[in-house]
Amino acid sequence: MRPTSESIIPMQDPQGRIPNSVVITTVTRVMMPFIQLYGLYVIMHGHSSPGGGFQGGVILGASFILLAVSHNTEYMEERFSMKQLTVLTSTGVLIYGGLGFLCLLLGGSFLDYSVLPISMPRYMGMLGIEIGVGITVMAVMISIFRDLIYFK
Amino acid sequence: MKILHLFLAVLAGGLMLVGIVPVPDFGNANSPANTYLSPHYIEKSMEETHVPNMVTAILADYRSYDTFGETTVVFTAGICVLLLLRRKREDEQ
Numbered sequence: 517m518r519p520t521s522e523s524i525i526p527m528q529d530p531q532g533r534i535p536n537s538v539v540i541t542t543v544t545r546v547m548m549p550f551i552q553l554y555g556l557y558v559i560m561h562g563h564s565s566p567g568g569g570f571q572g573g574v575i576l577g578a579s580f581i582l583l584a585v586s587h588n589t590e591y592m593e594e595r596f597s598m599k600q601l602t603v604l605t606s607t608g609v610l611i612y613g614g615l616g617f618l619c620l621l622l623g624g625s626f627l628d629y630s631v632l633p634i635s636m637p638r639y640m641g642m643l644g645i646e647i648g649v650g651i652t653v654m655a656v657m658i659s660i661f662r663d664l665i666y667f668k
Numbered sequence: 669m670k671i672l673h674l675f676l677a678v679l680a681g682g683l684m685l686v687g688i689v690p691v692p693d694f695g696n697a698n699s700p701a702n703t704y705l706s707p708h709y710i711e712k713s714m715e716e717t718h719v720p721n722m723v724t725a726i727l728a729d730y731r732s733y734d735t736f737g738e739t740t741v742v743f744t745a746g747i748c749v750l751l752l753l754r755r756k757r758e759d760e761q
Contacts, residue, residue, distance in 0.1 A: 563719045568727065570738075602750065609743045612736055627732040638717040642728040649739050656746030663753040 536586055544586035551579040559650040563642065569649025576650065577657025589662055601659045608652025612645045 535541070559572030584592040596604070616627040619641075624631035629641025692699035713725040727735055 563721050563724050565721065566723075568724055598754075605743060605746050609739055612739055616732075616736065627736065629729065636718045638729055639719055642717070642719060642724065645728055645732065645735070646724075649735070652739055652743055652746075656742050659746055660749045663749050663755075666755045667753045 533588065535588075540586050544582055548579055548583065551582070552576060555579060555650075555654075559646055560643070562646050563639065569646035570653055572646075573650035573653025574657060576654040577661075580654075580658050581661050584661065584665075589665055592658070592662070596655075596658060598659065598662065601655045601662075604651055604655035605659065608648045608650070608655065611648030611651065615641060615644050615648070 555572045555575035557572075558567035558575055559569055562568035562572065580592055580595065583595070615629075619628050619631055620626050622631040622633070627641075627645075629638045631637070632641055634640050692701075696702065709722060709726060709730065713722050713730075714720065717725045717729050719725045719729070
């Protein structure tokens with residue numbers, strides 16, 4: 517029997533879009549944890565090697581953008597809804613500024629980590645703000661990408 | 669009116685050009701930044717911050733306020749794109 521056009525393109529979604537081939541989707545899903553692990557490594561290891569919050573945040577954001585490109589944006593939004601992304605965007609800046617004000621409350625100046633009551637306070641303070649920067653950059657990357665896709 | 673705007677623009681640019689005359693040359697070993705600030709970072713950053721990566725030590729500790737501004741710039745960019753471009757999906761409306 518000759519295949520009709522509907523059986524050649526079997527899995528159209530309600531918007532009539534044709535999904536990517538199974539090779540692309542599978543390889544992306546297999547690579548995803550490694551990309552995200554590398555992004556976390558770049559953030560957490562930014563003290564001893566090149567890297568930091570900005571770079572690691574971009575890698576994390578790019579991993580979710582890769583999900584959106586290889587599947588579709590709804591598949592990505594199952595991981596992060598747009599509301600969650602907006603909250604995450606603010607959370608990163610809040611972590612950074614909150615750490616600064618915490619130092620202020622503990623008697624130092626703004627963002628003077630040496631007053632934090634932990635061992636190696638300046639090391640840990642830097643780690644904290646790198647995490648904040650990473651969260652903000654990741655969320656902004658994803659939400660800008662998604663907003664540009666749906667803009668008409 | 670256009671003449672006035674041109675005059676103001678040229679004036680502002682000229683003032684900035686005048687402002688860079690007293691700035692030391694790039695890489696000048698006798699400039700204030702290179703006589704006491706850079707040696708301090710190079711010699712003391714490890715014992716003061718326990719961070720082996722000097723770039724991170726300067727970026728996130730000594731110049732942390734600047735990095736806070738950078739993060740705010742990224743945040744503002746994201747919020748501006750949200751306000752200007754965000755549309756709901758067709759199936760959500």
